[in-house]
Amino acid sequence: MDTLRVLLHVNEAERWGIALANITNLIKDVGQGNADIVVLANGPSVSAYAYSEKVETMEMLAEKGVHFLACRNSLRKMCAEGTVCINEEALPSFVEVVPAGITEIIRRQHQGYAYVKP
Amino acid sequence: MDTLRVLLHVNEAERWGIALANITNLIKDVGQGNADIVVLANGPSVSAYAYSEKVETMEMLAEKGVHFLACRNSLRKMCAEGTVCINEEALPSFVEVVPAGITEIIRRQHQGYAYVKP
Amino acid sequence: MDTLRVLLHVNEAERWGIALANITNLIKDVGQGNADIVVLANGPSVSAYAYSEKVETMEMLAEKGVHFLACRNSLRKMCAEGTVCINEEALPSFVEVVPAGITEIIRRQHQGYAYVKP
Numbered sequence: 001m002d003t004l005r006v007l008l009h010v011n012e013a014e015r016w017g018i019a020l021a022n023i024t025n026l027i028k029d030v031g032q033g034n035a036d037i038v039v040l041a042n043g044p045s046v047s048a049y050a051y052s053e054k055v056e057t058m059e060m061l062a063e064k065g066v067h068f069l070a071c072r073n074s075l076r077k078m079c080a081e082g083t084v085c086i087n088e089e090a091l092p093s094f095v096e097v098v099p100a101g102i103t104e105i106i107r108r109q110h111q112g113y114a115y116v117k118p
Numbered sequence: 119m120d121t122l123r124v125l126l127h128v129n130e131a132e133r134w135g136i137a138l139a140n141i142t143n144l145i146k147d148v149g150q151g152n153a154d155i156v157v158l159a160n161g162p163s164v165s166a167y168a169y170s171e172k173v174e175t176m177e178m179l180a181e182k183g184v185h186f187l188a189c190r191n192s193l194r195k196m197c198a199e200g201t202v203c204i205n206e207e208a209l210p211s212f213v214e215v216v217p218a219g220i221t222e223i224i225r226r227q228h229q230g231y232a233y234v235k236p
Numbered sequence: 237m238d239t240l241r242v243l244l245h246v247n248e249a250e251r252w253g254i255a256l257a258n259i260t261n262l263i264k265d266v267g268q269g270n271a272d273i274v275v276l277a278n279g280p281s282v283s284a285y286a287y288s289e290k291v292e293t294m295e296m297l298a299e300k301g302v303h304f305l306a307c308r309n310s311l312r313k314m315c316a317e318g319t320v321c322i323n324e325e326a327l328p329s330f331v332e333v334v335p336a337g338i339t340e341i342i343r344r345q346h347q348g349y350a351y352v353k354p
Contacts, residue, residue, distance in 0.1 A: 006224045011254065011354065018129065018161060022220040025191045029218035043254060073261045100265035102258040102352065106242045109350035114227035116220065117235045117353045118129065122342045136247065136279060140338040143309045147336035232345035234338065235353045236247065 005036040005113040009105055011043035016054050019118040023061055032064050038108060042071035042101030047078065049095050050086045062094035071101030123154040123231040127223055129161035134172050137236040141179055150182050156226060160189035160219030165196065167213050168204045180212035189219030241272040241349040245341055247279035252290050255354040259297055268300050274344060278307035278337030283314065285331050286322045298330035307337030 004026070010019045019039065026035055041049065048054055049070055058068055070091065079085035088097050098104045109115055122144070128137045137157065144153055159167065166172055167188055176186055188209065197203035206215050216222045227233055240262070246255045255275065262271055277285065284290055285306055294304055306327065315321035324333050334340045345351055 002228070004221065004224045004228070009352070021195075022160075025218050026220045026224075029221045035224075042258075077257075100261050102262045103240065103265045105352055106240045106262070106271075106350040110238070110240070110348075112228075114224040115233055115351055116127070116223055120346070122339065122346070124342045139313075140278075143336050144338045144342075147339045230346075232342040233351055234245070234341055 003034060003036050004030060005111075006116055007038045007040055007105060007108045007113045008116050008118055010039060010041045010045045010118065013045050013048055015118050016045065016048050016052065020054060020057050020061065022116070022118050023066060027061075027064060036113075037065070038067045038069060038113065040069045040071070040098075040101050040104055040108075042074045044074075044078065044083070046070045046074045047084055047086065049091050051084070055092060059092060059094055068095045069101070069104060070095050070097050071104075072097050072099050074101060121152060121154050122148055123229075124234055125156045125158055125223060125226045125231045126234050126236055128157060128159045128163045128236065131163050131166055133236050134163060134166050134170065138172060138175050138179065140234070140236050141184060145179075145182060154231075155184045156187060156231065157184060158187045158189070158216075158219050158222055158226075160192045162192075162196065162201070164188045164192045165202055165204065167209050169202070173210060177210065177212055186213045187219070187222060188213050188215050189222075190215050190217050192219060239270060239272050240266055241347075242352055243274045243276055243341060243344045243349045244352050244354055246275060246277045246281045246354065249281050249284055249288075251354050252281065252284050252288065256290060256293050256297065258352070258354050259302060263297075263300060272349075273302045274305060274349065275302060276305045276307070276334075276337050276340055276344075278310045280310075280314065280319070282306045282310045283320055283322065285327050287320070291328060295328060295330055304331045305337070305340060306331050306333050307340075308333050308335050310337060
């Protein structure tokens with residue numbers, strides 16, 4: 001079976017639960033080695049990487065190979081707006097920060113990743 | 119004209135109206151034989167297949183060739199949570215149950231289907 | 237670098253702010269000449285082209301090459317429902333009206349545009 005490449009786009013905090021359930025179901029369905037899964041968080045959803053009871057589930061999925069990305073523009077905007085300032089160094093080690101989430105979403109699709117908006 | 123292949127992803131019950139209107143407009147615009155339309159419902163939206171005044175419209179569209187899919191994981195989760203238990207046999211005959219909706223969404227895109235989230 | 241082709245799908249009025257911020261970030265990140273950006277508005281979001289403080293930002297982005305499209309089906313439906321009647325001639329000159337937004341979304345993906353739902 002070909003590897004199933006997918007980028008899940010999470011831009012609202014309240015969609016994390018559904019996104020993580022989707023990923024869990026995907027891995028259960030096709031097997032850990034048959035999927036290449038990237039999660040791109042931008043907008044208010046990035047704060048979940050720092051403040052959320054979901055981090056434990058994310059970490060467990062990261063250990064299975066899921067890539068979690070955070071948009072730097074979004075982190076800065078939330079700080080500038082006075083919502084919350086999250087230092088990149090304070091993010092869990094499994095989270096990779098990318099300069100612009102929107103660019104990542106487009107580039108991955110051009111590389112053959114399917115797009116899912118949970 | 120090449121066939122327009124598309125998967126519409128419906129994961130919230132309140133988006134069914136928009137999704138069905140999109141499909142109706144698409145068929146009207148390009149003609150019934152020029153589109154290959156798949157609707158994948160996961161999450162709470164699956165219950166509309168059993169309990170909704172939309173079923174009549176869905177059935178009419180199914181007769182025009184639209185494929186309606188339901189995610190088995192979602193059906194089971196809703197029953198386990200005590201929301202609603204829908205027996206697969208009780209679903210309308212035009213609905214096909216797939217093991218994991220998320221896998222279907224990815225696979226179809228890899229097969230060349232466009233993705234739309236109404 | 238290859239041109240980044242993308243269609244942003246806006247079907248809810250309240251998502252315009254996020255969509256326009258995404259576009260601004262994308263242009264800032266990759267440079268004006270390296271992205272081919274199309275915005276497709278259908279559903280209630282089309283009214284923002286006529287009545288919104290966002291039009292100025294849209295116009296500025298249009299001058300940078302962003303294509304703004306409006307779905308004719310949606311304009312007519314909003315008028316028929318008594319929500320608001322927007323004459324196509326009254327739309328800003330940078331807005332192009334397409335017969336069916338849903339067809340445009342699919343066709344652009346088949347032409348190699350990535351899909352983003354802000």
